[in-house]
Amino acid sequence: MATSQLTASSMTVSVRNLASFEGLRPSSIVKFSSFGSLKPGSLTQRSFKGLVVKAATVVAPKYTSIKPLGDRVLVKIKETEEKTEGGILLPTTAQSKPQGGEVVAIGEGKTIGKTKLECSVKTGAQVIYSKYAGTELEFNGSNHLILKEDDIVGILETDDIKDLKPLNDRVFIKVAEAEEKTSGGLLLTESSKEKPSIGTVIAVGPGTLDEEGNRKPLSVAPGNTVLYSKYAGNDFKGNDGTSYIALRASDVMAVLS
Secondary structure (H helix, E strand, O other): OOOEEOOOOEEEEEHHHOOOOOOOOOOOEEEEEOOOEEOOOOOOOHHHOOOOOOOOEEOOOOOOOOOOOOOEEEEEEOOOOOEOOOOOEOOHHHOOOOOEEEEEEEOOOEEEOOEEEOOOOOOOOEEEEOOOOOEEEEEOOEEEEEEEHHHEEEEEOOOOHHHEEEOOOEEEEEEOOOOOEOOOOOEOOHHHOOOOOEEEEEEEOOOEEOOOOOEEOOOOOOOOEEEEOOOOOEEEEOOOOOEEEEEEHHHEEEEEO
16 A cells, blocks of 8 residues: 655644644644654544644744733743653653743733733743743744733742742642542542642732722632632642642632631
């Protein structure tokens, strides 16, 4: 049976022919690394599992600076870890997408009513942002992200996520450990342990802004034990393996006592 040999270093495929890439516009072009011989008609949704989609916008070298507008912020993305703490090299598929970086440029802020508010983050700050926020840019040979200030979860002043300083209406929670046993005393395997949605508030943001630009304090405080929506927020691991979650105050459903 005849086969088609791909000899080029990459292949360009129109997204309108790939139903598996939901969310990409029909006019988008996606490039894949070469993957050897393929039988005609053998490309299926499974065939593309694990392939990397390069979706970042490339800024031409003739542009030497980017000035965000309004309440947008430009962040230089922290490079993905290529090794484990023990020095083992990670394959591309096992490298977790970073959620942090350094602020390199900020906009002029935003106006609420008659009040002009500057951005609450400054250039040079190390920040953590929501996982799917913003637009990726390749600029000056590095990966950047331009996003709304409100998509920044918090400021990180050390190299450990436990020291995160939440912004706006974000709440930072230390997640309670999953139950090791059932009520009948049976030991649970890792796969059968239910993800807890209870934790202790470690830090809170300054609150939301009202129409006059004043902060409205949050209804939870550090030290509260809270119940939160199970699929809300962004999960993090501390340097010691402790689980944390950062979410909006509106995703906290109750205070337990």
